[in-house]
Amino acid sequence: MTEQKIVETLATRVMGWELDNRYFIGATRHECFLLPDGNRILRQNWNPLQNIADAWALVEKFEHYRMQSCANGQKYCEFLYEGHWYGGHGFSQQEAICQAAINTARGDFLGLKWRNKARQRD
Template identity: 40%
Template structure:
């Protein structure tokens, strides 16, 4: 996992899923228990697992976002919108597009 993916997963974990960072910054408390970050991302990785990515979508919807996902010519586009401007992500996989859009929304990027 590269640095950008690590940062994206950490941001989604804390800002979207609202899981707590415990004991400094090396532990994360999630519904399944307390995990070291590196072990959690081996078990839960929405960048690679569509079930995990869909949990991110569900959490965003619970937070008031609307969601769209489409595929055009082999490229996936995910969009979360709550208020204008919307946040979108484009990638070769649906999971990466979902994570990119959720990351941008969580970080408050302006399109």
């Protein structure tokens, strides 16, 4: 999954925003996310993989979370959703948060589908 697709999936499936590619500033068309309150965020201005503040906005969507550092230097994040913990690893906090949020949105208990898919490609 590309970074652009990850950001789009997080925006639409976790944050609950809509993708809007019909927004014009002057004569230039821009892709943006349409928020439930009618406001817009330009797509290029929201990237939870790169921006920790954007990543923490994802964390706030879940009732409970856990974050820890692993022995190999990676970060691990888990979200509790509908009685199950969904987790993800990353080299930074924001990558771990995004991975856990993607796995939660997919209903991927502890990232098993993600890891199995990666193993099948190897």
